[in-house]
Amino acid sequence: MLNDITLGQYFPGNSPLHKMDPRIKILLTVLFVVSLFLVSDPLFLIAPVIFIGILYLIARIPVRFLLKSLKPLIPILIFTTVLNLFFLPGDVTLFSFWVIQISDKGLLNAILVLIRIVCLIAGSSLLTYTTSPIALTDGIERLLSPLGKLKFPVHDLAMMMSIALRFIPTLIEETEKIMSAQKARGADMETGSLVQRAKALVPILIPLLVSAFRRAEELALAMECRCYRGGEGRTRMKQLKLHLRDLWGSLITVILCGGMIALGFLL
Amino acid sequence: MHESILCVILYISMACPGERILALTEYIHAVNLSFSYQNEPEAPQVLKDVSLSVEKGSFVAVLGHNGSGKSTLAKHMNVILLPSGGSLFVNGMDTSLEEHLWEIRQQVGMVFQNPDNQLVATVVEEDVAFAPENMGVPPEEIRRRVEEALRTVGMWDFRDHAPHRLSGGQKQRIAIAGVLAMHPDCIVLDEPTAMLDPRGRREVLETIHRLNRESGMTVILITHYMDEAAQADRVVVMDSGTVIADGTPKEVFSQVELIRSAGLDVPQTTDLVHWLRTEKGLDLPADCLTVEEAADAVAKLFS
Secondary structure, three states: OOOOOOOOOOOOOOOHHOOOHHHHEEEEEEEHHHHHHHOOHHHHHHHHHHHHHHHHHHHOOOHHHHHHHHHHHHHHHHHHHHHHHHHOOOEEEEEOOEEEEEEEEHHHHHHHHHHHHHHHHHHHHHHHHOOOHHHHHHHHHHHHHHHHHHHHHHHHHHHHHHHHHHHHHHHHHHHHHHHHHHHHHOOOOOOHHHHHHHHHHHHHHHHHHHHHHHHHHHHHHHHHHHOOOOOOOOOOOOOOOOHHHHHHHHEEEHHHHHHHHHHHHOO | HHHHHHHHHHHHHHHHHHHHHHHHHEEEEEEEEEOOOOOOOOOOOEEEEEEEEEEEOOOOOEEEEOOOOHHHHHHHOOOOOOOOEEEEEEOEEEOOOHHHHHHHHEEEEOOOOOOOHHOOOOOOHHHHHHHHHHHHHHHHHHHHHHHHHHHHHHHHHHOOOOHHOOHHHHHHHHHHHHHHHHOOOEEEEEEEOOOOOHHHHHHHHHHHHHHHHHHOOEEEEEEHHHHHOOOEEEEEEEEOOOEEEEOOOHHHOOHHHHHHHOOOOOHHHHHHHHHHOOOOOOOOOOOOHHHHHHHHHHHHHOO
16 A cells, blocks of 8 residues: 555656756745735636646646645635635625625635635645656755855755655555564554554554664765765756746746736735 | 884885785785774674785675674774774775775775665665765766766666665665765675575676676675675685684685684585595595586596
8 A cells, every 4th residue: 555655746747847947946836826825806816727727737737636635625725715705794795694694705705715725735736746856855955055154954954855755665665564564463453442553553663763763874874985974065966957948937927926916916 | 003004014015026016906904903892891802803905906705604793894994983903904094094084985885785775865876976976076077977887787777766666686786886986996895685685696796796807896795695705706704803714715615614613604515525525535625616616526536
């Protein structure tokens, strides 16, 4: 069951979106998300909805992927929608029943928040769908690198992230092995009350933790043997270069988001 | 004290021209090397007075059972551990001097037992690039080195794969490539095949033998497999922290009793010949390593 996990949510592909510079993609995603929150009229949110739709088409990411990443957020979506819809007082009451009142403002706000959250998830998921975790780490490291001058451990953080990514599949494999070993010794993990099942996890977590420590020690040794001494004086094989497509992508997104923000302030 | 030893070595090598060549070809040189984990006098000594020289370009197998000190010796060659007594020279550099640390680590590459715990990156070529990146090599040069190293171990076609999808033998070859990208003179492999299946073992052994043969790489293979040691130029047998035998595989494995006393086995052929010699009184040479040699010797005896 844990066998074939993909790292992160990366959906390999060859589209211009996949090939874009991770730094640019991260920055544009942030810009897009911020501009979503500066718009107060649902009418202006039609543009980002169409924009995101086109981007998904360009990146050739199936709709079911988007639905999959929205799924865990359904309770929050329902909760915020219901809250806005029923409890926000407005000028005109559209519908009234017992204690529930739906006002025009409530309806408008509910739609606004719903579209905002869906666009937010769709936009940030698009980033992780089209960027491999390693490129993402790389992009973050380089974007944060100016902070290194303020003694912020940028390189160390990026290294930790990429090592964590590297060891996720290894540790999952190990968990499977430990689980089988404990089952073979008669461990029961599927039945019983919640407390009992939580207790049954202890014999899996302890060996996993111990082996993770052992792995960490060996890895540190192997890294030192390969001349690792932190970020200082380190070069990178893969250099990030900006291409024409990065320029076009930035232009389009900036104009769209700028327009949204401008209209949001004007109206 | 270290300096004085170095001076003596230098003096000897200057004094007699014949010795000088010898001193220069000695790549790793241990002088009365001792090591214990605590600095107390009662602490068990893991290495006791080990003196050993490894020539440049040779293929040396260090054999011993668990706890014989063979891994500890290997860790000294890469300055992971520092000697408690005596000293170790790598290419003439004293390992106890801080200023040589990175130079030695770059010249002596180390490959460990568990392939999973020595791969750093999520993509094969990124992992091979790790060491040159740490050394501050320019990007184009790194790319060149990565290609060269991956081609040497025959893993170039897997350069954009994720390491966790590869077999044990393939992962271990990636680890070797990761070390080769530093352009070392010597690689030390600490039981590189212990966790591999027979096919993975064969892949790794073929790779290191080819490296030794074709690139003249000095190889130090720490192992407890007799058949792996039998393929080396020279076998060093260790037991409880000392070297008990040192010589060509034929010389070492013909001392069947000594090897057994170290808790090790001799190759099956040698075992059979030994039994025929001692129990059956047949006049066979003691140093048969391969089946062919033994068969020839037996055939000669009966013809």
